[in-house]
Amino acid sequence: MSVANDQRHVIAMEVEDKPGVLTRISSLFSRRGFNVESLTVGHTHKPGISRFTVVVLGEEKELEQIRKQSQKLIHVLKTCHVVDKDTLTEFELEQIGMKVKHGVMRELAIVKVHYDEQSSRPINHIVERFSARMLHWSGYDLLLEFSGTEEKIDAVFEELENVTVLESVRSGKIAMSVEPIKAV
Amino acid sequence: MSDGSNKTLPEMTGAEALVRLLEARGVDVIFGYPGGANLPIYDALRGSTIKHILTRHEQGSVHMAEGYARVKGQAGVCLATSGPGVTNLVTGLADAYLDSIPVVALTGQIPRSMIGTDAFQEVDAFNITMPVCKHNELVKKETELVKAIDGAFYIANSGRKGPVLLDFPSDLLAETHHYDLEERCHLPGYQPTTAGNIGQIKKALKAIDQAERPLVLLGGGVSNSMAVEEFLSFVRKANIPVVRTLMATGVMSSDDPLFMGMIGTHGNGLANQMVNSQADLIMIVGAKLSNRSLMRPDLFTKGSKLIQIDIDPAEIGKTIQVDIPMVGDIRETLREVNNRIEQKPIRVDKPLWCEKKHVKSKTMLAKANEAEAMEWVFDRLSEIDQKLHVTTDVGRHQVWANHHMINPKHLPLITSGGLGTMGFGLPAAIGAWFADQETSVVNITGDGSFMMNMQEFIVAVEHQIPLTVIIINDFRLSMIRELQDSKYGQRHIAHDFNRDVDFSLLAQGMGGVGRTVFKLDDIKPALEEAIASKVPNILCIDLERLFRLSKINLVEAS
Numbered sequence: 001m002s003v004a005n006d007q008r009h010v011i012a013m014e015v016e017d018k019p020g021v022l023t024r025i026s027s028l029f030s031r032r033g034f035n036v037e038s039l040t041v042g043h044t045h046k047p048g049i050s051r052f053t054v055v056v057l058g059e060e061k062e063l064e065q066i067r068k069q070s071q072k073l074i075h076v077l078k079t080c081h082v083v084d085k086d087t088l089t090e091f092e093l094e095q096i097g098m099k100v101k102h103g104v105m106r107e108l109a110i111v112k113v114h115y116d117e118q119s120s121r122p123i124n125h126i127v128e129r130f131s132a133r134m135l136h137w138s139g140y141d142l143l144l145e146f147s148g149t150e151e152k153i154d155a156v157f158e159e160l161e162n163v164t165v166l167e168s169v170r171s172g173k174i175a176m177s178v179e180p181i182k183a184v
Numbered sequence: 185m186s187d188g189s190n191k192t193l194p195e196m197t198g199a200e201a202l203v204r205l206l207e208a209r210g211v212d213v214i215f216g217y218p219g220g221a222n223l224p225i226y227d228a229l230r231g232s233t234i235k236h237i238l239t240r241h242e243q244g245s246v247h248m249a250e251g252y253a254r255v256k257g258q259a260g261v262c263l264a265t266s267g268p269g270v271t272n273l274v275t276g277l278a279d280a281y282l283d284s285i286p287v288v289a290l291t292g293q294i295p296r297s298m299i300g301t302d303a304f305q306e307v308d309a310f311n312i313t314m315p316v317c318k319h320n321e322l323v324k325k326e327t328e329l330v331k332a333i334d335g336a337f338y339i340a341n342s343g344r345k346g347p348v349l350l351d352f353p354s355d356l357l358a359e360t361h362h363y364d365l366e367e368r369c370h371l372p373g374y375q376p377t378t379a380g381n382i383g384q385i386k387k388a389l390k391a392i393d394q395a396e397r398p399l400v401l402l403g404g405g406v407s408n409s410m411a412v413e414e415f416l417s418f419v420r421k422a423n424i425p426v427v428r429t430l431m432a433t434g435v436m437s438s439d440d441p442l443f444m445g446m447i448g449t450h451g452n453g454l455a456n457q458m459v460n461s462q463a464d465l466i467m468i469v470g471a472k473l474s475n476r477s478l479m480r481p482d483l484f485t486k487g488s489k490l491i492q493i494d495i496d497p498a499e500i501g502k503t504i505q506v507d508i509p510m511v512g513d514i515r516e517t518l519r520e521v522n523n524r525i526e527q528k529p530i531r532v533d534k535p536l537w538c539e540k541k542h543v544k545s546k547t548m549l550a551k552a553n554e555a556e557a558m559e560w561v562f563d564r565l566s567e568i569d570q571k572l573h574v575t576t577d578v579g580r581h582q583v584w585a586n587h588h589m590i591n592p593k594h595l596p597l598i599t600s601g602g603l604g605t606m607g608f609g610l611p612a613a614i615g616a617w618f619a620d621q622e623t624s625v626v627n628i629t630g631d632g633s634f635m636m637n638m639q640e641f642i643v644a645v646e647h648q649i650p651l652t653v654i655i656i657n658d659f660r661l662s663m664i665r666e667l668q669d670s671k672y673g674q675r676h677i678a679h680d681f682n683r684d685v686d687f688s689l690l691a692q693g694m695g696g697v698g699r700t701v702f703k704l705d706d707i708k709p710a711l712e713e714a715i716a717s718k719v720p721n722i723l724c725i726d727l728e729r730l731f732r733l734s735k736i737n738l739v740e741a742s
Contacts, residue, residue, distance in 0.1 A: 015373070016372070016373060019322070019324070020310060020311075020314070020322075023311060023314065024314060027311075027314060027315060028315075031315055061501075061505075064501075065498065065501075065502055068497050068498035068500075069498050071497070071498075072496070072497075072498055073373070074319045074335075074339060074371060074373055074374045075373050076373050077372055077373045
């Protein structure tokens with residue numbers, strides 16, 4: 001795998017919620033030589049169906065191969081290679097080809113910061129600027145929730161360098177294609 | 185609170201349900217080895233019509249299932265216990281996975297309540313076998329058992345075929361439940377494509393018609409999908425030359441005017457030249473194009489248009505970029521192609537663009553002295569004009585067999601192509617015989633490969649199988665030596681066994697017939713006698729002495 005052409009790609013999958021399906025998918029990525037940057041799993045509105053969003057580094061061509069290999073897993077129902085609607089131009093999308101779908105992507109972060117008189121100003125500023133939700137106040141520590149694009153969360157973490165962060169967690173991306181689907 | 189079972193259904197143990205389901209799917213033989221965790225299955229097999237073949241090692245059981253499947257065209261079944269039983273299956277499962285052979289492997293697991301406690305003979309069979317199986321499952325609930333077994337056979341035998349493993353905890357096998365044996369699997373995520381896309385077929389036919397020097401590359405997928413007839417009809421109608429991969433030996437007779445040889449590391453010069461520089465269109469039919477077939481992927485794709493038919497969409501463009509992909513079952517796709525050619529012929533009056541020459545050339549490796557003697561053996565074997573199932577192991581003999589076995593009654597060769605498993609040939613030959621008991625079986629092997637699974641010869645003796653094992657004995661790992669000669673500056677290590685084995689005595693010790701051949705003139709009568717005897721034979725060809733003696737003979741004769 002050539003490092004120079006490596007790009008970040010997102011593969012979204014709908015899978016049957018069967019024992020071991022997480023291992024099947026993650027081990028497939030690792031044995032075909034892909035590094036998973038983030039992997040998010042959760043239930044969907046359909047009972048027994050889960051949704052995976054996998055962010056990987058790799059070349060376009062290799063990504064198509066790993067998507068096809070994932071699609072072959074018996075418990076995988078649908079796979080789709082999604083690119084961020086906001087970061088690619090129409091021309092770039094055309095270059096990548098038809099199989100890739102335009103999508104929106106979001107990430108969630110929860111951060112525990114030390115809150116006192118001194119840090120109140122910069123924290124209030126961050127809360128306001130990034131429309132954070134305040135989840136819990138212990139009297140000393142404040143739990144904040146941020147959501148948005150990866151770039152926004154990156155910017156949040158940059159700003160947070162000015163205050164005392166005690167703990168933080170990012171959910172990893174979730175993605176959905178914007179293309180219309182006919183109701184079945 | 186109901187446990188999901190319907191009390192009106194017959195009550196039986198999980199093992200009984202399993203055996204009834206196997207019988208209903210036409211399983212007539214199981215290759216297996218008992219252990220604590222799978223004994224409930226053995227208990228249920230006692231009253232069954234299914235014949236159980238006790239192997240001498242679990243690896244033998246899975247290779248036998250592979251040999252059975254190669255001849256029968258549907259899944260072979262093997263059975264092992266938990267722990268070491270299942271780890272011994274791994275090599276064979278990987279072999280079946282890489283060569284797309286349908287196998288259903290059943291394994292016992294420790295009781296559900298003990299899973300995860302490092303209990304005696306516990307290994308995580310599910311996770312160990314996952315990367316070498318098309319699909320696998322740990323059956324944890326009674327309500328899943330029937331669906332899992334139905335699914336295992338469906339998945340192994342359909343689409344791109346392959347091995348499926350089911351792991352059954354022994355308490356689930358031993359306890360009773362009301363099983364509905366008519367239940368069927370529901371696999372919404374598994375719909376193997378069968379018919380090729382019409383638009384793509386039209387495009388491909390147009391490209392073939394317009395090409396000046398079209399070529400067909402024949403892979404193992406053609407015989408796997410039972411499409412040999414359709415394939416031959418297609419290349420004859422279009423009058424296109426054919427080259428093949430290792431897995432497609434014997435699909436086309438070597439004296440066929442359209443057949444140009446084998447490509448790849450062990451292929452011949454003409455075939456490699458044709459794919460690398462001469463053809464302007466290559467149609468790839470059921471070949472996975474690994475590094476052993478594609479020596480120069482850059483030359484392969486340069487200047488030629490590529491069409492690929494494969495049932496597995498992930499094979500399209502995996503190692504090279506393809507211009508016209510056709511995802512579908514080869515048999516159905518070629519039928520459609522043939523129908524269209526009949527209505528609107530292509531390549532009318534275009535002569536064959538290449539000349540067939542030196543097809544019987546040597547492999548690309550430097551020719552060793554004994555190689556010539558090896559050729560004599562294969563030529564004599566080819567002269568035996570009766571139907572045989574021939575298996576090979578892995579090493580120099582495999583390459584030579586691939587080039588020199590020309591009698592269509594002995595082909596296709598049953599060989600381990602993808603994984604290159606030494607020790608595959610003997611158990612595979614035994615499995616092949618259980619699938620077709622009218623036909624004698626021959627295993628061509630080397631001394632190295634034979635010693636990897638030689639215990640299975642006893643199984644052949646036990647069942648009096650008409651098996652002839654031809655050991656091309658040179659007392660060393662000669663392919664290793666060839667590689668050390670060509671790539672490691674003749675720095676030899678670990679290729680010499682340093683100890684001769686009397687294989688004919690070994691055969692006798694196991695209850696079979698054994699003989700050693702070291703004269704050229706003795707090869708043919710020894711082969712004829714062994715094959716005609718219809719009992720297990722080991723024929724040890726002493727390659728070094730054969731060559732040395734023959735040279736003396738030649739000098740004396742002149």
